[in-house]
Amino acid sequence: MTSERAAWAQEAHRRLASAGYRSGEARSAVIDALAQAGGCVGAQELADRLRDAGRRVGTASVYRTLGVLGELELVRGRDVGEGVARYELVLPSGHHHHHVVCERCGATAAFEDDELEAAIDRAARRAPYAVRDHEVVLRGLCPACASKA
Amino acid sequence: MTSERAAWAQEAHRRLASAGYRSGEARSAVIDALAQAGGCVGAQELADRLRDAGRRVGTASVYRTLGVLGELELVRGRDVGEGVARYELVLPSGHHHHHVVCERCGATAAFEDDELEAAIDRAARRAPYAVRDHEVVLRGLCPACASKA
DNA sequence: GGCGATGATGAGAATCGTTCTCACCTTTGT
DNA sequence: ACAAAGGTGAGAACGATTCTCATCATCGCC
Numbered sequence A, B: 001m002t003s004e005r006a007a008w009a010q011e012a013h014r015r016l017a018s019a020g021y022r023s024g025e026a027r028s029a030v031i032d033a034l035a036q037a038g039g040c041v042g043a044q045e046l047a048d049r050l051r052d053a054g055r056r057v058g059t060a061s062v063y064r065t066l067g068v069l070g071e072l073e074l075v076r077g078r079d080v081g082e083g084v085a086r087y088e089l090v091l092p093s094g095h096h097h098h099h100v101v102c103e104r105c106g107a108t109a110a111f112e113d114d115e116l117e118a119a120i121d122r123a124a125r126r127a128p129y130a131v132r133d134h135e136v137v138l139r140g141l142c143p144a145c146a147s148k149a
Numbered sequence C: 001g002g003c004g005a006t007g008a009t010g011a012g013a014a015t016c017g018t019t020c021t022c023a024c025c026t027t028t029g030t
Numbered sequence D: 001a002c003a004a005a006g007g008t009g010a011g012a013a014c015g016a017t018t019c020t021c022a023t024c025a026t027c028g029c030c
Helices: A003-018 A025-037 A043-052 A059-071 A114-126 A143-148 B003-018 B025-037 B043-052 B059-071 B114-126 B143-148
Strands: A075-079 A085-089 A098-102 A108-111 A130-141 B075-079 B085-089 B098-102 B108-111 B130-141
Touching: A003 A025, A025 A043, A025 A059, A025 A085, A043 A059, A043 A085, A059 A075, A059 A085, A114 A130, A114 B114, A114 B130, A130 A143, A130 B114, B003 B025, B025 B043, B025 B059, B025 B085, B043 B059, B043 B085, B059 B075, B059 B085, B114 B130, B130 B143
Parallel strands: A098 A130, B098 B130
Antiparallel strands: A075 A085, A098 A108, A130 B130, B075 B085, B098 B108
């Protein structure tokens, strides 16, 4: 786990505490697991990892924690359209990325694109809503599937 | 229903037939209902409309039809992250739009932005996948919720 | 250090969208 | 009209997420 993620975990605990949340075993475990995974994890997957790591955390606690972290903007839930929400850390650097999903095999890759970000910001300003976040999903064929097609 | 949508329905029947699909009551009903709704409908909602309209169509048929139409690129499934897939007609004009979702009340609005499309195309070309489709979701507060905040 | 109020937790039930199964009905080519 | 191949619907199965509720741990206070 990079120090950036370790820092994120600390920050998470800090913010949780100052928002009036009590500390608890389950929540800590979820935060640690998230930091270790580094993002792009589904809730079930997180629950599995915790169970495999020997930490008995109820499903409800995993979802609860993800919900709270989401409200505090410490994680962001993404839905790439496979019926599972995946969660990403919101790092202090503010950097974020988007995803390309293979229509055939479901493989996903991440990408960043400054020009795209800029265009989105401009579009967001033109929108009737007070936009605070955005999400882009590209769909196509991954190199492996494309060569098989 | 605009003539554009009526044309879409016709085109759908035509493409289905030439792709070797037989015609059937349920499929027709779903296509009509879709054309009438004009897009942005969930599968359940579609099933409800059909039931209310007195056409007894099984849930399975609705999903099946949506699946087939999707494969033929006659509709596109979108997932704005509320755990429901919503379907949009793919009109011959090729125009498409994206969505802004209110984080508070869930209201959605559509928007088009040529500059954004262009930026996405360029980004897609830089991506490692053979991108064929994309989706953008902006999140923020709708005017109503923003004024209440 | 102990107490009590209140938040946190986990097991399992409940929801809900979607997919699957399968017996039965329709369409289509002949 | 016939039979083969599809299409269809009811309901079961599924899987992710949410809810319920009895129990447990934490924190402020003494």
